[in-house]
Amino acid sequence: MSIPVQTQTFPMLKKLRNIPKEEYYVPGHRTCAGCGPALQYKLVAKAAGPNTIFIGPTGCMYVANASYLCTPYTVPWIHSQITNGGAVASGIEAAYQVRIRKGKWQGELPNVIVMAGDGGSVDIGLQAMSAMLYRGHDALFICYDNEAYANTGIQTSPTTPFGGNTTFTPPGKLIPEGKRLFPKDPPQLVIGGHPAVKYVATASVAYPIDLMNKVRKALNVKGPTFLHIHAPCPKGWKFTESKTVEIARLAVQTGMWNLYEWVDGEYTYQFRPREYKPVGEYLKHQKRFAHLKEEHIAKMQAFVDAKLKTPGVPIKVPVPLPREQQLS
Amino acid sequence: MAKEMTLSGCAASAQAVKMAKVDVICSYPIRPYTAAMMELAKMVAEGELDAEFIHGEGEHAQLSVVYGASAAGARTFTGSSGVGVTYAMEVYSPISGARLPVQMMIADRALDPPGDFGSEHTDAMSCRDQGWIMGWAESPQEAFDNHLINYRIGEDPRVMLPQFVCQDGYFVSHIPGKVLIPDQAQVDEFLPPYNPGKHVLDPKQPVSHGPQIRPDQGAIMDLQRAEAFLEMPKVIEEAVGDFNRIFGRHYSPFVEEFLTDDAEIVFFIQGGHAATARYAVKHLRERGVKAGLVKLRFVRPFPTTQVAESLAKFKGVGVVETSTSYGGSMRGGNLLVEVRAALYDVPKRPLTTSFMAGLGGDAVTLKDFYWMAEILTNAVKAGRVGKTVYWAGLEQAVA
Numbered sequence: 165m166s167i168p169v170q171t172q173t174f175p176m177l178k179k180l181r182n183i184p185k186e187e188y189y190v191p192g193h194r195t196c197a198g199c200g201p202a203l204q205y206k207l208v209a210k211a212a213g214p215n216t217i218f219i220g221p222t223g224c225m226y227v228a229n230a231s232y233l234c235t236p237y238t239v240p241w242i243h244s245q246i247t248n249g250g251a252v253a254s255g256i257e258a259a260y261q262v263r264i265r266k267g268k269w270q271g272e273l274p275n276v277i278v279m280a281g282d283g284g285s286v287d288i289g290l291q292a293m294s295a296m297l298y299r300g301h302d303a304l305f306i307c308y309d310n311e312a313y314a315n316t317g318i319q320t321s322p323t324t325p326f327g328g329n330t331t332f333t334p335p336g337k338l339i340p341e342g343k344r345l346f347p348k349d350p351p352q353l354v355i356g357g358h359p360a361v362k363y364v365a366t367a368s369v370a371y372p373i374d375l376m377n378k379v380r381k382a383l384n385v386k387g388p389t390f391l392h393i394h395a396p397c398p399k400g401w402k403f404t405e406s407k408t409v410e411i412a413r414l415a416v417q418t419g420m421w422n423l424y425e426w427v428d429g430e431y432t433y434q435f436r437p438r439e440y441k442p443v444g445e446y447l448k449h450q451k452r453f454a455h456l457k458e459e460h461i462a463k464m465q466a467f468v469d470a471k472l473k474t475p476g477v478p479i480k481v482p483v484p485l486p487r488e489q490q491l492s
Numbered sequence: 493m494a495k496e497m498t499l500s501g502c503a504a505s506a507q508a509v510k511m512a513k514v515d516v517i518c519s520y521p522i523r524p525y526t527a528a529m530m531e532l533a534k535m536v537a538e539g540e541l542d543a544e545f546i547h548g549e550g551e552h553a554q555l556s557v558v559y560g561a562s563a564a565g566a567r568t569f570t571g572s573s574g575v576g577v578t579y580a581m582e583v584y585s586p587i588s589g590a591r592l593p594v595q596m597m598i599a600d601r602a603l604d605p606p607g608d609f610g611s612e613h614t615d616a617m618s619c620r621d622q623g624w625i626m627g628w629a630e631s632p633q634e635a636f637d638n639h640l641i642n643y644r645i646g647e648d649p650r651v652m653l654p655q656f657v658c659q660d661g662y663f664v665s666h667i668p669g670k671v672l673i674p675d676q677a678q679v680d681e682f683l684p685p686y687n688p689g690k691h692v693l694d695p696k697q698p699v700s701h702g703p704q705i706r707p708d709q710g711a712i713m714d715l716q717r718a719e720a721f722l723e724m725p726k727v728i729e730e731a732v733g734d735f736n737r738i739f740g741r742h743y744s745p746f747v748e749e750f751l752t753d754d755a756e757i758v759f760f761i762q763g764g765h766a767a768t769a770r771y772a773v774k775h776l777r778e779r780g781v782k783a784g785l786v787k788l789r790f791v792r793p794f795p796t797t798q799v800a801e802s803l804a805k806f807k808g809v810g811v812v813e814t815s816t817s818y819g820g821s822m823r824g825g826n827l828l829v830e831v832r833a834a835l836y837d838v839p840k841r842p843l844t845t846s847f848m849a850g851l852g853g854d855a856v857t858l859k860d861f862y863w864m865a866e867i868l869t870n871a872v873k874a875g876r877v878g879k880t881v882y883w884a885g886l887e888q889a890v891a
Contacts, residue, residue: 166542215695219560230703240693242563243702245582248556251548255516255560255568256693258544262515263565266542268685274695292556295549 169264170272171302172215174380177373184210193236195228198405200395200412201308202228203369205279208306208393211376212383214239216275217256221249221289223281224315224397225308240274247288249278250296250305257301275383276303282323283313286350294353297388300360304382304389307350310397318400322348325420326464327447327456330400335455342455346467354390355426361388364426368394370412371423374434378425394421402451411449418446419468443468494678499671501664504632505571505597505657506531507671508639510541511679515566515686518557520548522576523609524661525599529571551576555583555596562592563701564693567643567686570594573661574601577615581622587654588623588717590701593646593686594654595639596624599665600763600814602852610853611661613763613815617826620792623717625655625724627790628763632669635659637741644683644731650723652689656792660764660814662853674739682738721793728790746795747802748787751777755784757808757868760799760831762788765812765849765856772861783865791830799834803842808868811846812856813881824848824881843868845877849884860884 177183188209195202201224209216218241220226226243229236244252257276263269278296285293285307293305312330313319319332326346329335333343351364363385367375375393382389396411398404403411415421418441423434443465447453456464499507505528509517517536519529535541544561548554551572558568572580577598587594602612613628620626625646629635635657642655659665691699705713725746732745751773752758759769766787776783786802786809788795803809813825822828828846835841847864849856863884871877 217564217693217695227704230700232706233703233709235700235703237700238698240695240698241700242560242693243586244556244560245586247582248552248559251553251556252560252563254546254553255518255557255562255566256564258516258546258557259561259564259566262542262544266515269565269694271696291549292553295553299546 166265167267169261171386172272172275173384174211174213176377176380177211180373183373183376184213186210186214188212188214188216188238190236190238192234193229194231195224196399196405198398198408199228200369200397200408201225201281201310203408204308204375204393204395207369207372207375208277208279208379209237209239211379212275212277215272216277217242219244219249219253219256219276219278221278221280221284222246223284224310225279225281227315246284248292249280249284249289250292250294253278253303253305254296254299254301257303273302276301278303278305280305280307282307282309282311282321282350286348286353287322294358297354297358297361297390301388302386304379304391306391306393308393308395309350310395310400311347312397312400314397314400323350326467327453327460329452329455340455340457341460351390351392351426358388361390362428363389364391366392366394366421366423368412368416368421368423369396370409370416371435374423381425400452403449407449411446414441414446414449417441418443419472420446422472440472494672494674497671497673498668499632500527500666500668501629501632501635501659502527502599502666503531504636504671505639505659506535507673508636509569510535511674511676512567512640512643512683513685514543514569516544516546516558516561516568518546518548518554518568518570520551520554520572520576522551522573522601524601524611524665525571525573525597527665528597528599551580552583555580555587555594558594559583559587559590559592562587562594563590565686565688568594569597571597571599573599574615575604578603578618581619584619584622584624586702589713591652592654593643593652595643595646596654596656597639598656598658599661600658601661608852609662611663611764612851612853613658616656616658617791617815619656620826623653624792625653625790626658626792627788629657629659629664630764630766630787631664633671635664636671636673637735637739637743640679640683641731641735645724645727647686648727648731649689651720651727653717653720658763663764678738682734724793725795744789746789746798748789749802750785750787752784752786752805754782755806756782756872757810757865758784758786758803758806759810759812759861759864760786760788760803760827761812762791762827763814765814768856768858769812769861772858772865775858776862776865781865781869791827794830794834796834799831800838803831803835804838804840806842808843808872810864810868811844812849812864813846814850816848816851822846822880828880843871843877845871845879846881847884848881854885856884
């Protein structure tokens with residue numbers, strides 16, 4: 165006797181006023197004012213609804229949310245080590261597949277969502293993430309990217325941008341730019357080598373409906389999916405707490421962050437600016453880049469220009485050259 | 493009908509896991525345990541066992557997968573050997589701390605360096621403080637039985653703890669022996685389906701697992717784990733009693749004695765080398781040496797009372813260590829430390845020493861046991877032990 169496993173199908177959302185009122189990530193947690201990761205968590209939880217299980221690898225969204233035996237989740241949530249979000253999710257998904265099949269649990273297969281930071285995704289968590297995506301589990305892996313190990317005091321991660329001042333990449337006489345490396349590209353890592361994955365998208369807290377619909381599209385897919393969500397961190401990036409959404413929007417407008425969907429090999433783009441602003445427009449609001457000299461900014465602009473020209477991310481308009489007076 | 497088969501320890505383990513109707517299995521290859529996973533993979537492929545068989549990307553992942561699966565209500569199985577066991581170290585405490593009755597088979601293998609396929613208990617013994625139940629099997633039959641007994645103990649609502657079910661690599665895992673495979677009905681009578689209780693990860697009754705705590709909230713959780721181990725002897729006695737009744741076996745729950753009635757010296761041992769030790773004891777008896785054997789069935793929980801009661805009867809006890817604890821108080825392994833601690837309050841303590849034997853997976857031969865017996869006999873005559881550790885095969889027999 166084997167009972168077929170049923171899955172959920174979500175309708176897309178059109179307007180902010182139509183989004184569900186119910187919160188599954190409720191107030192009362194201990195994230196910083198203006199926290200980008202907390203904002204995206206709220207949106208993801210809203211989009212996914214009550215039949216959801218979150219896996220929370222160690223990171224800000226563990227430490228600042230699940231503090232002192234209190235958590236803000238009204239759906240099941242489990243801590244995982246920072247190393248193993250993908251593996252724990254694999255176990256949970258497998259348990260539900262077999263329990264439903266054997267008649268030990270009735271209902272639609274829950275959404276299994278890993279909410280991992282950049283470290284828990286593409287640094288120490290990469291092995292477990294890749295294996296979950298490779299094996300074809302019906303689960304969504306989200307990398308909420310605040311571009312550093314923020315909870316431990318802002319140390320560099322593989323997604324910290326070139327030139328970022330972190331406590332492990334402080335600018336100094338010998339190393340004036342701070343971080344010397346360019347960041348890893350999580351969605352391209354996933355797309356490049358995981359044949360079971362049919363849906364990958366990037367999102368940003370500045371575009372909430374787009375973000376929520378991408379969560380729903382990912383959950384509607386049977387099989388593993390991946391979202392890379394840009395989540396500015398006022399504390400780590402050193403900008404005013406009220407500017408989180410503006411900073412996130414500027415990232416898209418300057419090409420520092422690209423919004424796209426990849427559906428079984430086909431790219432589509434969202435909110436692509438008619439004309440990209442120079443990266444300096446994005447950098448100047450963040451003190452983590454305050455030490456950068458013109459040559460560093462030029463290097464970053466060149467990186468962005470090149471990224472916008474890579475196959476799969478075509479641009480229709482010319483990318484402006486770096487301006488000279490970008491950092492005041 | 494129960495049937496007799498000739499199986500290696502690994503094959504016996506796989507049969508037991510199948511009869512326990514596990515839901516989720518997570519594999520990763522490393523010798524020698526991997527033979528059990530190969531058997532299980534075949535059973536799943538043939539449709540003989542309805543389980544999710546997940547290819548983990550390493551031992552750390554294996555333990556992580558079963559952590560998630562167990563939290564979501566599944567009965568789980570995984571396993572490893574040697575450096576694989578230590579690679580997964582991060583995840584052992586989260587599993588026992590979450591009170592998830594995951595089961596992990598360990599077929600021992602010496603740790604690196606250098607690469608050594610031999611069996612040595614150090615891989616598992618290094619993990620003994622992680623809040624898991626731990627014990628060794630001497631034979632494929634005992635391996636089969638221990639899997640069922642451990643699921644029953646670990647899943648008991650008074651316990652809810654994970655289990656390391658250990659067998660010596662090669663000596664048990666790869667040497668075939670007679671195994672009585674019971675009826676499924678017997679197994680079902682002994683081992684009820686896993687009831688994850690009300691804390692399972694279930695959207696119908698949302699709970700959070702593993703939020704952060706303050707340091708002052710940590711002690712109470714540690715105490716709860718400690719108390720579960722205090723409760724456990726009762727549960728083990730019940731489980732082993734039921735097992736003996738249902739399957740017609742004669743296991744002693746904690747320590748098993750062999751030819752000890754008038755024994756003056758005994759080997760205190762766990763695992764596969766006990767099989768050789770039994771022969772050695774018989775031969776020693778033929779030569780007039782009053783030797784016996786005491787076999788430990790669980791090292792966690794360590795049966796302090798039972799060990800003390802058993803060993804207090806003898807004049808000399810030789811603890812056969814198959815693992816190391818470099819720089820430890822006994823200068824050898826950890827078992828003698830435990831044995832001496834257990835005997836501390838006994839009014840008339842026997843002489844105790846230890847033998848490093850079987851390290852690196854070296855065979856422990858009859859000759860080695862005779863050599864140990866000579867040291868013990870000399871110690872009893874002299875009324876004292878010369879030192880706390882002797883390396884079998886690497887030094888002369890002088891007490």
